[in-house]
Amino acid sequence: MKARISAALTMAALLTGCAKVQTQDPAPGLRAPAHWSGAAAAAAPALDRVAWWKGLGDPLLDELMARAVQGSLDLRQAQARILQARATLGTAKAARLPSVNATTEVSRSETSVNSVNGAGGGGSSANTINGAGVSGTSTLYQAGFDASWELDLFGGLRKSQQAAEDRLQASVEDLGDVTLTLLGDVASNYITLRGNQALLAIARRNAETQQETAAITEQRYRLGLTSYLDVAQAKAEAASTRADIPTLQATIQQSMHRLGILLGLEPTALEDELAPVQPLPSTHGVLSAGLPSELLARRPDLRRAERKLAAAMADIGVAKADLYPTFDLTLGLGLESTQTSHFASAASRYWSIVPGLSLPIFNRGKLKAAVANKQAVYDEQLAGFQASFHSALEDVENALANYYSELERHRDLEEAQRQDQDAVTLASERYRLGLTSFLDVLTTQQSLYSAQNSLNKSDAQMLANLVTLYKVLGGGWKAV
Secondary structure (H helix, E strand, C coil), X not given: CHHHHHHHHHHHHHHHHHCCCCCCCCCCCCCCCCCCCCXXXXXXXXXXXXXXXXXXXXXXXXXXXHHHHHHCHHHHHHHHHHHHHHHHHHHHHHCXXXXXXXXXXXXXXXXXXXXXXXXXXXXXXXXXXXXXXXXXXXXXXXXXXXXXXXXXXXXXXXXXXXXXXXXXXXXXXHXXXXXXXXXXXXXXHHHHHHHHHHHHHHHHHHHHHXXXXXXXXXXXXXXXXXXXXXXXXXXXXXXXHHHHHHHHHHHHHHHHHXXXXXCCCCCCCCHHXXXXXXXXXXXXXXXXXXXXXXXXXXXXXXXXXXXXXXXXXXXXXXXXXXXXXXXXXXXXXXXXXXXXXXXXXXXXXXXXXXXXXXXXXXXXXXXXHHHHHHHHHHHHHHHHXXXXXXXXXXXXXXXXXXXXXXXXXXXXXXXXXXXXXXXXXXXXXXXXXXXXXXXXHHHHHHHHHHHHHHHHHHHHHHHHHHHHHHHHHCXXXXXX
């Protein structure tokens, strides 16, 4: 028996030396530009340690962020996926260890008259009476241990465990990506809410002003100082502005509902809390873009893709290991006796060692096709990973361009609003004095209302662009 085991081990060792399962480096070199183009910000500390939203100076937003992480159902799903991947890794680790089972058995059997042990089957004369066979009844008591172990000589089990570890890490990065997306969505919807509340306030304020203008115009009409055309135009302008109010109210409700869902609540759960009007958060002093070379370390979606790529590479190793022999060893040890009184004696002991060697012969074509399939999957994921990295660079470049262009546009809108306010004041005074037509008042009021809306939308858009920038940079999600 020892000679057989030694021969099997020697053969497996020789085969191992002749065929090593190798795969390529899972970390392909990706080149990032030295700096962002355009008016990008200078390098900054690692964003994964910075809760960027706290720089906006809105305590309620900070609270919503923390509550979203605690209550989000999307995060719970991602956490469950981590547990699944961890269990899969445990299974892969266990496959590399010996399997040991304890068994106990009591069997009672009766031998046939015509069996080998009976006279009819050529049994001994002790079981024969007058030429007829005699059946025998016996009881067998057994207890022992069975152990089996597949020796991982070609690394198939090790590669399988590595693939499971990589997929576990990918699921952890997936949780980070879901968290980053969640925080970005909470911030974006909160900004939309506050921006629309500001637009609603502007619409109501302008509607009141325009209603007052319409009343003044109607009074002048009664005094014969103007035509009814001015009255009709003034009332039409006020009605047009009031028509914007219901749409804005509905949009505000939708933002509240969305925030409730993001926090894992019912849609209307946050209405009372968010209904009080608050100004938009501030955008001053929070921008930091970092360096392009840091993007791969910051963005969890890229790290997830890289881990999946590593798992695909490990799968190639598993498929290649199937091309070579598998060696397993089965051992048995226990006690066996037909009588309980002798069960624990040394004479009742038994043992067995069964080495096994399996060689693929007629299915190598199928196994080689499986290797080619895994290689193609790796190549596909490699190209996808590289494409994702390039798209990430594009996302940041676009976010930076949008942020700085909106910042420049905002300065012009501020100046436009100042000039429109002066124009409305001057036109209204000249109209009261009868020095100009109502058309000038109407035109300047419409221009001011448009400028106020544009400026408020620009405030919200700058914040939205800032949220997008930090989202594509992958920063801040670990700071919750």
